[in-house]
Amino acid sequence: xxxxxxxxxxxxxxxxxxxxxxxxxxxxxxxxxxxxxxxxxxxxxxxxxxxxxxxxxxxxxxxxxxxxxxxxxxxxxxxxxxxxxxxxxxxxxxxxxxxxxxxxxxxxxxxxxxxxxxxxxxxxxxxxxxxxxxxxxxxxxxxxxxxxxxxxxxxxxxxxxxxxxxxxxxxxxxxxxxxxxxxxxxxxxxxxxxxxxxxxxxxxxxxxxxxxxxxxxxxxxxxxxxxxxxxxxxxxxxxxxxxxxxxxxxxxxxxxxxxxxxxxxxxxxxx
Amino acid sequence: xxxxxxxxxxxxxxxxxxxxxxxxxxxxxxxxxxxxxxxxxxxxxxxxxxxxxxxxxxxxxxxxxxxxxxxxxxxxxxxxxxxxxxxxxxxxxxxxxxxxxxxxxxxxxxxxxxxxxxxxxxxxxxxxxxxxxxxxxxxxxxxxxxxxxxxxxxxxxxxxxxxxxxxxxxxxxxxxxxxxxxxxxxxxxxxxxxxxxxxxxxxxxxxxxxxxxxxxxxxxxxxxxxxxxxxxxxxxxxxxxxxxxxxxxxxxxxxxxxxxxxxxxxxxxxx
Numbered sequence: 237x238x239x240x241x242x243x244x245x246x247x248x249x250x251x252x253x254x255x256x257x258x259x260x261x262x263x264x265x266x267x268x269x270x271x272x273x274x275x276x277x278x279x280x281x282x283x284x285x286x287x288x289x290x291x292x293x294x295x296x297x298x299x300x301x302x303x304x305x306x307x308x309x310x311x312x313x314x315x316x317x318x319x320x321x322x323x324x325x326x327x328x329x330x331x332x333x334x335x336x337x338x339x340x341x342x343x344x345x346x347x348x349x350x351x352x353x354x355x356x357x358x359x360x361x362x363x364x365x366x367x368x369x370x371x372x373x374x375x376x377x378x379x380x381x382x383x384x385x386x387x388x389x390x391x392x393x394x395x396x397x398x399x400x401x402x403x404x405x406x407x408x409x410x411x412x413x414x415x416x417x418x419x420x421x422x423x424x425x426x427x428x429x430x431x432x433x434x435x436x437x438x439x440x441x442x443x444x445x446x447x448x449x450x451x452x453x454x455x456x457x458x459x460x461x462x463x464x465x466x467x468x469x470x471x472x473x474x475x476x477x478x479x480x481x482x483x484x485x486x487x488x489x490x491x492x493x494x495x496x497x498x499x500x501x502x503x504x505x506x507x
Numbered sequence: 508x509x510x511x512x513x514x515x516x517x518x519x520x521x522x523x524x525x526x527x528x529x530x531x532x533x534x535x536x537x538x539x540x541x542x543x544x545x546x547x548x549x550x551x552x553x554x555x556x557x558x559x560x561x562x563x564x565x566x567x568x569x570x571x572x573x574x575x576x577x578x579x580x581x582x583x584x585x586x587x588x589x590x591x592x593x594x595x596x597x598x599x600x601x602x603x604x605x606x607x608x609x610x611x612x613x614x615x616x617x618x619x620x621x622x623x624x625x626x627x628x629x630x631x632x633x634x635x636x637x638x639x640x641x642x643x644x645x646x647x648x649x650x651x652x653x654x655x656x657x658x659x660x661x662x663x664x665x666x667x668x669x670x671x672x673x674x675x676x677x678x679x680x681x682x683x684x685x686x687x688x689x690x691x692x693x694x695x696x697x698x699x700x701x702x703x704x705x706x707x708x709x710x711x712x713x714x715x716x717x718x719x720x721x722x723x724x725x726x727x728x729x730x731x732x733x734x735x736x737x738x739x740x741x742x743x744x745x746x747x748x749x750x751x752x753x754x755x756x757x758x759x760x761x762x763x764x765x766x767x768x769x770x771x772x773x774x775x776x777x778x
Contacts (some may be wrong), residue, residue, distance in 0.1 A: 265673075266672070266675065268676075269676060270725065271666065271669045271671075272664075272665045272669055272670065272671060273665060273666060274666035274669075274670050275669075278546055295670065296671065297671060297693055298669070298671075320535045331616045335695045336695055337692050337693065338685065339692045340692065350689065390695075391682075391695045392683070393686060393687065393690070393693055394541065394543045394544060394545075394686075395544060395545035395686075396541060397545075398542045398545075398568070398569070399543065400539070400542075400543060400567065400568060401543050402536075402567075404676075405539075405540060405543070405675075407681055408680060409680060409683045412663070412664075412680045412683075413561060413668075415664060416610065417666075419664070421608050421610045421611065421664075422608065422664055424606045424607055424608055424662045427736075435581060473648070473746070
């Protein structure tokens with residue numbers, strides 16, 4: 237019996253399509269960008285040079301993505317079997333297309349595929365709806381004919397004064413957003429330390445107040461808001477058990493030193 | 508009188524710090540990546556080669572960012588004047604640091620700076636708190652000593668099986684997330700067309716029903732759910748005024764052709 241495909245498997249239902257790429261190095265950079273984000277399906281439409289050593293060099297260890305890349309002579313062929321086609325473009329034009337942000341387009345793609353997988357949990361992952369993200373040639377982007385084959389246009393937000401996003405960078409940012417859209421903003425393995433118990437924190441403040449009264453930093457007659465401010469400082473983030481022990485140890489060392497000095501001072505007075 | 512700084516100005520309070528970069532081409536790629544996202548403040552700590560023609564070549568038109576880059580001999584110097592320091596790292600280790608996702612770290616940075624600007628709207632933008640995002644050397648990332656100078660560690664989510672994110676790509680994705688964090692997911696200039704009015708849509712369905720009855724695609728005695736399904740199909744997205752006109756024109760052309768053919772058929776029957 238097949239399992240419901242994981243989100244990582246769903247990400248495999250994304251195809252990156254590069255149209256008429258001029259510099260083979262950019263194909264390699266795209267392959268590497270895809271693989272870092274767990275996307276493997278690369279389609280090339282009429283690349284100027286491919287295969288090419290510049291592509292292989294830039295791909296580094298992602299050359300398997302290049303090896304498995306499919307080459308087509310038309311975008312229409314590259315889109316066969318795709319259900320949701322997003323064209324990346326920086327141009328704003330009077331096209332009868334919806335144009336959304338990159339983030340919105342990746343969320344839509346993830347929604348379409350994830351929803352399908354939720355309704356048909358036992359379906360073969362190869363039968364999932366496929367989403368294609370289509371990138372045009374370096375100098376001029378997607379042609380009008382290519383844009384017409386897309387169901388949605390998406391734009392990577394850039395500084396309007398310098399929108400010169402390299403093809404490899406555009407693919408990198410897109411694949412990053414796709415990973416985020418499919419997997420969510422995964423919490424990083426958190427740094428974990430047991431938190432201090434309430435009573436230990438309160439004992440710390442009692443200790444602190446006693447120590448500060450001894451050093452006369454705190455005048456019990458005119459306490460101002462000293463203890464409140466220290467309490468705010470120390471509890472702004474939850475105190476860990478070890479941190480409370482550390483602070484208690486520090487206070488003890490002060491008190492001990494203070495006691496020794498007092499003792500020495502008394503002795504020297506007597507001598 | 509000074510104006511409250513815009514979100515674009517706030518983004519200028521971000522510094523990108525590259526430590527011990529080996530390949531000058533990566534410095535150029537980072538400069539270009541920064542500028543596409545509206546970030547200009549680049550600090551270089553002990554770069555192996557800088558200035559260097561590879562940096563200039565990869566920066567393309569972002570060479571102004573390189574020209575203004577400051578070079579330091581220690582990370583500590585590069586962080587002077589910074590209030591919030593994020594170290595980018597792929598390693599998970601037993602450090603007493605919080606480690607969060609890239610997105611979370613950029614949202615925190617944007618929050619700190621935006622909140623300050625909201626409380627002090629007339630402050631000189633140069634006095635805003637500065638956030639530094641620190642990247643280590645290509646092969647091994649940030650050293651333990653460098654990590655200790657960071658207040659937060661962040662991780663770019665990648666495929667655990669292939670986390671080989673190029674330095675330029677890491678800077679690109681980080682600057683993209685910073686722009687998103689500061690400016691929000693800006694809606695793209697929407698494609699706008701006036702929507703159809705309710706009465707026009709209803710008239711369309713009356714017209715459609717009449718036409719389909721003529722072609723006998725719709726049998727008024729056994730309508731099944733045909734009209735409901737067509738209604739669902741056509742109103743899934745809000746119909747535009749022009750689309751309703753288009754469909755009405757199409758139906759009229761069918762009806763006209765049908766009338767002509769009927770007329771011809773009648774004539775041929777008679778002849």
